[in-house]
Amino acid sequence: MNATEVMDDQINKKTSKVKNFFRKLSRSWTGMLGFGIIVLLLFLSIFGEWIAPYDPMDAPLSKGLLPPMTDGHILGTDQLGRDILSRIIVGARVSVIIGVATAVLAGLIGTIVGVIAGYFRGWVDVVLMRIVDVTLSFPFILLVLVINAIIGTGLTNIIISLAVAGWVIFARVIRSEVLALREKEFITAAIATGVSKFEILVRHILPNIFTPIIILASLQIGTYIIAEASVSFLGFGVQPPEPAWGNMLNEGKDYIFSSWWLITFPGIAIIITALGVNFFGDWLRDTLDPDLKGE
Amino acid sequence: MTDVLLEIKNLGIEFKTGEGTVQPIRGVDFFLKKGETLGVVGESGSGKSVTSLTVLGLLPEKTSKIVSGSIHFEDEEITHYSDRQYRKLRGNDISMIFQEPMTSLNPVFTIGEQLSEPLKRHKKMSKKQREKAIVDVLKQVGIPRAEQIIDEYPHQLSGGMRQRVMISLALLCEPKLLICDEPTTALDVTIQAQILKLMKQVKQDKDMSMLFITHDLGVVAEMCDRVVVMYAGEIVEVAEINELFDNPLHPYTKGLLASLPTNNDRKSKLYSIKGQVPRPNEIGEGCAFANRCPFAFDKCYAKTPPAFSEGDHLSKCWLQQPEGR
Amino acid sequence: MLDFIVKRLLQVIIVVFLALTVVFFLIRLSGDPTTLFLPPDAPREQIEEYREQLGFNRPLYVQYGEFMINAVQGDFGQSLRSGEDALGLVMQRMPATFQLAFAALIVSMLIAIPLGVLSAYKRNTLFDRVGVGLSVVGQAIPNFWFGLILIFIFAAQLQILPSSGGGSISHMILPVITLALYSISRFVRFTRSAMLDVLNQDYIRTSKAAGATTSSLIMKYALKNSLIPIITLVALDLGVLLGGAVVTEVVFSWPGVGRLLHQSLLNRDFPIVLAGVFIIAIIYAVINFIADVLYAYVNPQIRVK
Secondary structure: OOHHHHHHHHHHHHHHHHHHHHHHHOOOHHHHHHHHHHHHHHHHHHHHHHHOOOOOOOOOHHHOOOOOOEOOEOOOEOOOOOEHHHHHHHHHHHHHHHHHHHHHHHHHHHHHHHHHHHHHOHHHHHHHHHHHHHHHOOOHHHHHHHHHHHHOOOHHHHHHHHHHHHHHHHHHHHHHHHHHHHOOHHHHHHHHOOOOHHHHHHHHHHHHHHHHHHHHHHHHHHHHHHHHHHHHHOOOOOOOOOOOHHHHHHHHHHHOOOOOHHHHHHHHHHHHHHHHHHHHHHHHHHHHOOOOOOO | OOOEEEEEEEEEEEEEEOOEEEEEEEEEEEEEEOOOEEEEEOOOOOOHHHHHHHHOOOOOOOOEEEEEEEEEEOOEEOOOOOHHHHHHHEOOOEEEEOOOOOOOOOOOOOHHHHHHHHHHHHOOOOHHHHHHHHHHHHHHOOOOOHHHHOOOOHHHOOHHHHHHHHHHHHHOOOOOEEEEEOOOOOOOHHHHHHHHHHHHHHHHHHOOEEEEEEOOHHHHHHHOOEEEEEEOOEEEEEEEHHHHHHOOOOHHHHHHHHOOOOOOOOOOOOOOOOOOOOOHHHOOOOOOOHHHOOOOOHHHHHOOOOOEEEOOEEEOOHHHOOOOO | OHHHHHHHHHHHHHHHHHHHHHHHHHHHHOOOHHHHHOOOOOOHHHHHHHHHHHOOOOOHHHHHHHHHHHHHOOOOOEOOOOOOEHHHHHHHHHHHHHHHHHHHHHHHHHHHHHHHHHHHHOOOOHHHHHHHHHHHHHHHOOHHHHHHHHHHHHHHHOOOOOOOOOOOHHHHHHHHHHHHHHHHHHHHHHHHHHHHHHHOOHHHHHHHHOOOOHHHHHHHHHHHHHHHHHHHHHHHHHHHHHHHHHHHHHHOOOOOHHHHHHHHHHHOOHHHHHHHHHHHHHHHHHHHHHHHHHHHHHOHHHHOO
8 A cells, every 4th residue: 555545545534434423413403403503603703703794892882772673783782882793793702712721621630630539549539539529519600700709800710710610520520430440351451461550541541531521521611601601790700891791791781671682692692502512512422421421 | 711811812012112113022822721830931032021021011101012912811801901900900910020139129118118009009908907918928938027027128138038028029919820030030049949949839829820931941840831932032832841851843942952051961062052042123034043043944044934733832943844735 | 327427527627628728818819908998009108007907917827827716716807898797797698598599499399390200201202302402491591691581571571570689579589580490400300310210110110010000100109219319419409509699699689698799709808708608618518418418318228227
């Protein structure tokens, strides 16, 4: 086989993997819907500025609080005359960044802690798991709120706050996965043939916990997006005038008696996003690892 | 036919699955005489448990359906029974003992609470009478401290004790028919022997009929008067117990008997039937056993054999076709 | 049993201690609260004087030690704004928060458990699909948004219910529904799957073979078995409700601990924040403890050894 043939072969393998993914996805309408919503969100968060009909920061005060479908504003305008549709489209980026970045950060911390606790056990495990218990024994939203209020607002700080409150779930699940893996025959066999502890960890344990990490991360993203919106709604998190769905709701709540569209549409955007991510995560779990529980 | 208690004719069941329908049993025929113990033998997947659940109307309603045949119990056709009519049979005229004593008792109710259920439902008794009846039955099945045990929970009993409780649950209303679905499979060998002995004795005392489902020919030899051999959802052979062991006709039965370890010839290797039971969706035309049968010939693959009889001995195999037909 | 209780109580103390420690250091590391109370152009001496007055000029470990000693005695200092006792302020607001959380918990149970049982019984019918679908959507709705929508419909448009404040039954209706939404969705799905789990067990088949009716199977046998996991979830959710109450209390201006905490965070009034964290950590740990004891109590496999 020459070089091009090898390459062709690899490309074929790749396409068949992609094909397989879509064949499985097409069997579940919720999975497809979730995947579609995720693709749309990614698209909006990359190309939002070009798609949005208006500049989301442009505030012609004379055009304030226009109801939907007036003057070319499909979803109306807010108190400063900014186009709501444009702000929702551009605001998708904040939700996507926060959801994904938190999942990566929390997943990373949680995986490291979980692997250490599960693999080395002993007093390390006891101490780490106590910390996990303590963190879990505090309401999630409240924890995020307190941390964020103390370390300060803004995109980076809200991601840190969410991750500090959220890594514990990863740690707990990954730890139990590692504990279960340790008992498997192929690990015992590897130990019996004299493979070093570190090598077992890298070669055998890590590849096998990759799937649960991905599933858990995808299931947690919806939670993070809603939590960010809640914290921003309470005046922390992402600050105006940057368009984010949570702070749009915070600003809109003062106009609830006169202008319903200010709060309605950003809320629907959050719900659709959370639903899409959850649908996809559920599908991923059912397809890859039906035994894993999200709770 | 007054001495026949249960008669199943041409019974066919259909299951709905994710990928279409399958027929776990097809054209099953047999009868059970009063006072008789009939063994139903087969590997897992042969349809023996499905048959017994059908008798009590316990198949899942939404995903299964009787597509052909009839079941007569005491000369009454019961397949079209309503749930209410079935409930009058269950635990009263027909009782059932299941395979898993560890999981077949409800963990959050005491033994007494669980045993009083069929009595409440089928018999008019005061609380005192019920309690006495329960303690009596528990003593009959050889449970010590019966008076205390009724206030205990299943997890406080051993596996053998739990199976004794299951048996007493089945006996409470003195049923005419007792269906036992692998009652000893999950137990230790020594406990197995005790339970089998107990069941044999109970059957004689109460003058019941028994339908004994198992994969273990050794247990069959111990317990049964006649045997039905099932394979892949069909009956392949029916015979008296001695006749079956002395003169098996169907190659599958021969294979089963050959795979029994015996004390006599230690040197010979253990025999096993090659291949596996076909799944219900793999069965097409011809004899279902043909692909594993050492004697199979062209006809076996082409056409499903009918039942050939030699007196009371039935077998579904083309080899048994009388010459010149 | 006593062993178990002592062990769990010890755990409660550890949780509260660690929570206070973490929050204390986070607050001290995030900056000096004195600057917030003085004009930006205040002279240096005045700042120093104020710091000394509040004890912020001493080494961190001394401050921490003193804080812990006082905290054990229930003294978290005075509110930086009003000068009132911090713990006292929090305690004053407790009844309102409890009222809301308990009402929401009861409403959720009354609605969700029957729905979940019915859904499991009528599995894969239209009723089941609609029920499960709604609960999936319910879990994706942010509860502050749901509260705002309720205010818009019932207070702004129909004008039949008040949008904020506390004191009467009519004030409670909207906040309770808002707070209950998430728990209802969770309970329905959980009850349904717990019931389905139980209905597939061998012992249910045994009862059926003994002649039990469908309704007694569901109402008596299966429900008692699934109550074990359900009770645990319900007890744990009281904690979630107390936490979720922050957002709901702010939306409806409900005079509870959540709203007080939110205002104190906005004002950087840290004695109140610490007192609030202290109380919530205790309540949360105690609820977890009760959930464990309840679980052990309803499960004969643990209760009867």
